[in-house]
Amino acid sequence: MPLRLPTPPLFSFEEALWFLDRNLDDCMHEVSGNVVRKLLTCEGKPVLIELSSSGNAILINAVKGKITDEDAVIKYAGEWLDVDRDIAPFYRLLKKDRELTRLSVLFRGLHIVGIPDLFETLVWCIIGQQINLEFAYKVKRALVEKYGSSVGFGGKRYYLFPPPQLVAALPLEDLRALQLTMRKAEYIRGVAELFAQDLLSRKRLEALPNEEQMLNELLKIRGIGEWTANYTLMKSLRAMDRVPYGDAGINIALNRLKGIPKKNNRKEVEEVFNSFPGWKTYLVYYLWRSLRDKKV
DNA sequence: TCCCAGGGGCATC
DNA sequence: GATGCCCATGGG
Numbered sequence: 001m002p003l004r005l006p007t008p009p010l011f012s013f014e015e016a017l018w019f020l021d022r023n024l025d026d027c028m029h030e031v032s033g034n035v036v037r038k039l040l041t042c043e044g045k046p047v048l049i050e051l052s053s054s055g056n057a058i059l060i061n062a063v064k065g066k067i068t069d070e071d072a073v074i075k076y077a078g079e080w081l082d083v084d085r086d087i088a089p090f091y092r093l094l095k096k097d098r099e100l101t102r103l104s105v106l107f108r109g110l111h112i113v114g115i116p117d118l119f120e121t122l123v124w125c126i127i128g129q130q131i132n133l134e135f136a137y138k139v140k141r142a143l144v145e146k147y148g149s150s151v152g153f154g155g156k157r158y159y160l161f162p163p164p165q166l167v168a169a170l171p172l173e174d175l176r177a178l179q180l181t182m183r184k185a186e187y188i189r190g191v192a193e194l195f196a197q198d199l200l201s202r203k204r205l206e207a208l209p210n211e212e213q214m215l216n217e218l219l220k221i222r223g224i225g226e227w228t229a230n231y232t233l234m235k236s237l238r239a240m241d242r243v244p245y246g247d248a249g250i251n252i253a254l255n256r257l258k259g260i261p262k263k264n265n266r267k268e269v270e271e272v273f274n275s276f277p278g279w280k281t282y283l284v285y286y287l288w289r290s291l292r293d294k295k296v
Numbered sequence: 297t298c299c300c301a302g303g304g305g306c307a308t309c
Numbered sequence: 310g311a312t313g314c315c316c317a318t319g320g321g
Contacts, residue, residue, distance in 0.1 A: 129303040135319055136302080181317050183305075225304045249302055288302080 002052075002059040003067070005074050010087050012109025013053035019113045022292060024133060027141040027159055028120070039151060039158040040076060043068045046151050048158050051077060058083065064153045082111040082238065090279040094286075097275065099258045103286045106293060112285050114235050118202045119195050120161040121236040125228040126187045127180065135179075142178045164195030187223025194221065202237070211239045234281040241280040243273050253287035256296060 007013070021031040029038040035052045047065035051058055060067075060077055067073050078084050091104040115121040127143075128136040147162035147170075167175075168189060175185035194200035200221070205214045211233060218229035227246060233239035244250070245266060254260040260268045276283045290296040 125302085126304095128301090130301065130316085131303095131318060132301045132320065139318095179318070183316055187304085223304070227303055231302075244302075247302055248300080 002061045003070055003074055005058040005060060005077055005083060007053075007056050007058055007083055008086055009056075010091070010109050011083060011111055013051075013058060015107055015110035016081050016113055019110070019289070025137050025141065027137070027144045028161065030156065030158065037063065037153075037158060038080075039160055040073065041160065042066070042073065046149070046160065047073070048151060048153050049073065049077075051081075064151055076116060079116050079238065080114055082114060085111060087111065087282065090276070090282045093276050093279055094283075097272075100272075100283075100286075102296075103290060106295060107286060107289050110286065110289060112234070112238075112282065114238060116236065117161055118200075118205070118232070118236045119164050119191070121232050122191050122224065122228070123161075123167070123188050125231055126184050126191070126223050129184070129228070139179055143175075146178070164192040167192035168196040184223070190222050191224075205237060211241060214239070215242075234284065239281060240278055243269075243280050243284055245269065247284075249288050249291055250284060253290050253296075257287075257290065 017031055017034070017036060020026070020029055020036050029036055035050050037048060037050045039046055039048050041047065042065070045065060045068070047067055048063050049067070050061045050063045052061075053059070058077060058081070060073060094101050094104045115124065123143075124136075124140060127139050131139075144159045144161060145157075147166055148159040150157045150159045152158075170189065170192075172182065172185045172189060175188060176182060180188065191200070205217060208214050208217060214233055214237060215229050218224050218232060219226070224232075227244040230242040230244040234242040234244075250269065251260075251262045251265065254265075254269060254272060255262045258272065260272070273280045273283060
């Protein structure tokens with residue numbers, strides 16, 4: 001029997017699948033037809049899970065390995081796809097904006113697809129800084145395929161992200177060999193060391209009272225600036241009012257939708273987001289989604 | 297050739 | 310705090 005994860009009315013599994021796929025060769029999951037597969041660990045052992053949709057629920061099957069902790073897997077899937085969130089209030093805010101209201105129609109039921117693993121999120125951010133996305137995914141794949149453990153299924157391999165302890169022990173040259181710059185190699189190993197020494201963890205961040213303090217904690221780390229800290233909070237900690245200002249995608253989307261200039265626009269961009277208290281993160285996400293839609 | 301990508305650190309003033 | 314420069318690969 002598959003596990004069942006009930007979905008709220010405004011939830012589209014198709015939109016989640018679209019985001020997970022979108023032709024970007026992400027090595028951390030695989031979309032195939034109407035399902036997505038991802039390798040997890042359950043009580044220390046690898047489990048390949050497969051998510052599909054049935055009526056008003058997501059079904060979770062183990063296609064390889066065993067789900068030994070059902071609650072943990074359901075919790076993981078729920079956080080990954082931000083399932084348990086009523087986005088109706090966000091749509092009510094969108095309706096008040098003439099140019100943005102159509103986002104709620106075009107991408108109806110789109111929820112944020114997160115990256116529950118904090119270490120993975122930070123490394124991914126550093127890899128992606130200032131390079132095009134295709135290349136960034138290539139570098140991530142090289143890292144994961146070289147240092148992540150994996151299981152095979154149906155002629156394919158599925159990977160776990162390399163643990164911080166392993167990355168912390170790598171010589172910088174080995175990271176350089178993945179086509180990372182020396183700077184990025186240093187940043188990534190530095191972050192790995194913080195995790196390995198338990199100076200940084202999801203638990204530590206979550207213990208802080210608010211988003212601002214989490215942001216400040218992340219900003220102390222070398223290699224993590226405003227963009228990365230905000231992105232990490234939105235994708236990994238599920239913070240709801242984060243905006244990675246200066247993001248090229250946000251600038252392009254707001255230029256296309258509202259004619260806001262692409263540069264030196266901080267004030268105008270802040271003004272747009274200030275109309276979405278509690279939902280700024282979702283607006284960012286919908287703007288990114290709009291970049292890959294011809295109708296916008 | 298030049299500019300820009302889901303930036304950030306650092307020196308300098 | 311603002312500005313300029315560096316990192317370094319790949320695509321348009």
